[in-house]
Each structure stands twice: as structure tokens, then as C-alpha cells.
Amino acid sequence: MSAQRLGSIESGGTKFVCLVGSAPDRIEAETRFPTGEPGPTLARAIAFFQETAAATGPLDAIGIASFGPLELRPGHAKFGHLAATPKPGWTGVDVAGPVAAALGVPVGIDTDVNGAALGEGRWGAARGLDTYVYLTVGTGIGGGAVIGGKVVSGLIHTEMGHLAVPRIAGDAFAGSCPFHEDCWEGLAGGEAMSIRWGSPAEELTGDTLREALRLEAAYLAAGLRNIVYTVAPQRIVIGGGVTELPGLFPLLRAELTATLAGYPGLPEHAAEDFVVPARLGRLAGPAGGLVLAAGAAAAARPRPQTRSGPSEGPDA
Ligand code: ZN
Numbered sequence: 001m002s003a004q005r006l007g008s009i010e011s012g013g014t015k016f017v018c019l020v021g022s023a024p025d026r027i028e029a030e031t032r033f034p035t036g037e038p039g040p041t042l043a044r045a046i047a048f049f050q051e052t053a054a055a056t057g058p059l060d061a062i063g064i065a066s067f068g069p070l071e072l073r074p075g076h077a078k079f080g081h082l083a084a085t086p087k088p089g090w091t092g093v094d095v096a097g098p099v100a101a102a103l104g105v106p107v108g109i110d111t112d113v114n115g116a117a118l119g120e121g122r123w124g125a126a127r128g129l130d131t132y133v134y135l136t137v138g139t140g141i142g143g144g145a146v147i148g149g150k151v152v153s154g155l156i157h158t159e160m161g162h163l164a165v166p167r168i169a170g171d172a173f174a175g176s177c178p179f180h181e182d183c184w185e186g187l188a189g190g191e192a193m194s195i196r197w198g199s200p201a202e203e204l205t206g207d208t209l210r211e212a213l214r215l216e217a218a219y220l221a222a223g224l225r226n227i228v229y230t231v232a233p234q235r236i237v238i239g240g241g242v243t244e245l246p247g248l249f250p251l252l253r254a255e256l257t258a259t260l261a262g263y264p265g266l267p268e269h270a271a272e273d274f275v276v277p278a279r280l281g282r283l284a285g286p287a288g289g290l291v292l293a294a295g296a297a298a299a300a301r302p303r304p305q306t307r308s309g310p311s312e313g314p315d316a
Pocket of ligand 1: 162180181186
């Protein structure tokens, strides 16, 4: 079977990344531009795929990994539309529809975080696993759970950044979440760190950095404990800017082991390959778009006949 030619859109709050290819290391064409008004931004993405297809041949499908919140219930009238988003002008915007209409190919869509989870599962740090969690700790915190090979989504996609975590003794920071104040993201996201310490995490040094790392590892471990107990992941993959802080992962593994307190006592939970850094970096979202595109192409393909017909192979 020849490699599919897939299109991927990572639709982020600040920029769009569009590419054509079949894998993160097989990218034929790529463009990126700032996220502006919805109409012109989507038109620019569509034009890129039209030009690429005209130059090098048709695409099989397109996948979109978009900022959210998104309506993702299959068959829902607003499927593929953004829900209430703080991004000005984008609330209620149909992200998937115009792309499908203009390009005439199957379109798959999910959140950027779920897309990155799928990308890490196909080509990155969760490769070969069917039940895992991908977490991004950047300005905020977002998490996608893949269970039995499928991204968890019900009434809405998961919103792990807003888990409740116990406050660490002595921490008086109010929290930065506009909805909950001291939820997981409100206490441990990059923005929370920035406000708490008076400068961005990557600029901290010396004793302040040590104390920030201690607190961050403790808060991240508190949230991971909830995830370990509710999702039973085989691995937890973490990306995002905050994970680049030096020495965070060993501290986080130690804190997680401490907070699990020996229950249920799996040595795997303390192993170095249980909580790991993401591997695809800036390509995680675009790679997720490729996985979503492949899924959309497969869903649109006519099913092979299962009952025997006149043209089917040898008699049973
Ligand atoms: Zn919150």
C-alpha cells in the first residue's frame, strides 16, 4: 500500500501550522502563520492545501488538532465548532466544516492536546502503548487520555488541567485559574509559576529555582496521582515549556512515588519510563493532525464486503 498523502493543521491560539506528508519525518510541504481573524486564517490554511495539491497531487484526508473547547460529539449539529473560547472572535466558529467543504476530502478533528497525545502514541514517547496519558504543562495544563487505543471523549473532551489538587502546606498563592483559582493549572501551570515567583519559570535561578521546582514537582505529582488512579495509564508523557526546567523529572518521579504511598505497590509506577518527557516537541500537534487525517481517511473508505459475493475469492 502506498503512503497516504495527508494534510495536517495544528490550529493554535497564536499560530497555525499546516503541513502535507505521511509522518513527522516525511513532510513534503509546510507553512505557519499567526492566528488572526477566523475567516482569513482558515482561508489561508485552505489555500495552502489547494496550492500543494495542485502542485504535487491530491490529498487523501486532512486532520485538525485545534485549540478548544471544541464540540466533538459525532452527529452533533455543531460538530467541529469551537465552544466558548477566550480567543476573541473565535467562539462558535466552525473549524472543520469550511476545510472539508473547500477541499472535498474527509476531515478529522480533535483538540490540540488530544492530537499531541495521538502523535506521541504513533511516533513518540507512548509508541506501542494503548492506554496512556499525554499532558502538556505550558502556560496552562492540558491532558489527553488514550484508553484502549482511543482518545477519551464523551460529552466533551477531558479537561485535566482543572483537576482539584490539595494545597501544599505553606503555599499561600491564591491560584491563577479564572474559573477555579486554585485548580491544578491555577497552581502549577506556567502562568501560575510566573505570577507566584514574579518572573517566568525559565528565568528563575538559585534558591528560588530550587523552591519552585520542589513545589512544582509536588503539585504535578498530586495531579498525576489522580490520573494514575482513574485512568490506570501504562505511561504518562509530559510536554510543554515547564518540563524543560532542569531536574524536574527526577523530582516529579520521587514525589509521585511518595504520594502513591505504596498503593497499589506496582514497581512500574516508580520506574524511569513511567513518567517521561514528550519526544516529538513542536511536531507533536502536527503529527496528531496526521493521525486524525489517517483516521478520517479510513472512516471514509468503503468497507470491504464481508458476505461472499460473486467476485469474491476462493470458495470457503
Ligand atoms: Zn481551573
